[in-house]
Amino acid sequence: MPLIIISADEFKQGDEIGQKVAGVMGYRYLGRDLLHTVAQEHQLNEQELIQALDDPPGLLSRRARRQRLLGYIEAACLEALLDDDAVCFGLAAHMYVRAVSHALKVRIINEPEQRAADLAQAEGMTLDKARKQVLRQTKDERRWSEDAYQLDQTDASLYDLVISLGTLELAKAVDIICDTVAYRKFQPMTYSRKLMQDKALAAQVRLALMEHFPDVRVEANDGTVAAYIQSLKKDQRKKQELVRQIAGEMPGVRHVEVHVIRDLVGQAAQSTR
Structure with a gap:
């Protein structure tokens, strides 16, 4: 319904x-x-x-x-x-x-x-x-x-x-x-029900990540989760690993992708020091 x-x-x-x-x-x-x-x-x-x-x-x-x-x-x-x-x-x-x-x-x-x-x-x-x-x-x-x-x-x-x-x-x-x-x-269709399930999973993963990444954006599709985070280049690998660790332990998650968006504000602050 x-x-x-x-x-x-x-x-x-x-x-x-x-x-x-x-x-x-x-x-x-x-x-x-x-x-x-x-x-x-x-x-x-x-x-x-x-x-x-x-x-x-x-x-x-x-x-x-x-x-x-x-x-x-x-x-x-x-x-x-x-x-x-x-x-x-x-x-x-x-x-x-x-x-x-x-x-x-x-x-x-x-x-x-x-x-x-x-x-x-x-x-x-x-x-x-x-x-x-x-x-x-x-x-x-x-x-x-x-x-x-x-x-x-x-x-x-x-x-x-x-x-x-x-x-x-x-x-x-x-x-x-x-x-x-x-x-x-x-009326509910198979695709629309799946979309709701994906949204629910993405919301749970995002909530778990927000303690460390307040502006994280998360998408999910059939158990594959894509997280978009901001990071300075020097911190990128460490943050990617943390996302994989947190998200990978959550029920329903089979695979984790981490996409890094350059933190231009933070990068600029670093360059002025």
Whole structure:
């Protein structure tokens, strides 16, 4: 059965729609509750995991920590999504299942003016102040996704279905999603299931490597793992061996390839000493 991945510019609405769709379809609902499990399994602060998903990028010195927290979430989420029959919201899954054909990717949006009016009423602020806050929230949302995944999550082209609640009731949005996921295009195929398995393995390997290589990029294909790391030339061989050692011990990994990207910043720093 297909997966349904939901993204929304208003968390409360996205969560409500996701749960209602799961109820109608008889699917599992995979939401922020997963963060509690991740925190317990890895001795992490659950609030810190939430902040990694919600807060805009800040100091560069904290980026490595945030990326690793997102790595924990991504690995756990992909593992949970291997079973299909799930509606997922609030875990940034729309950023890392983009090529999976049996995952219906949905974006829920509101008209900015309606968002501002709702915010003004809820917070007791002026409409003008609410408009500025909505604009800032949209910019922060874009900054977050571009920094974390090099993608603009407000870009409609990332999604199979975009629903505006400006003219639709929430219940109608639920109906549209349930109808759309029945399309033949979103039925699981052997290739798409394999792609999910490859993504899940790559996420687990990446997480294991991030302690030593915060910016590592990992791809997987049928048990062959390719890791892309930065290194100075003098450290290249030692780092390649460390990657092979860590990745090679992980379940499901049969072969490890290590590709080195020259650390130009570090190289320049070395040359000035």
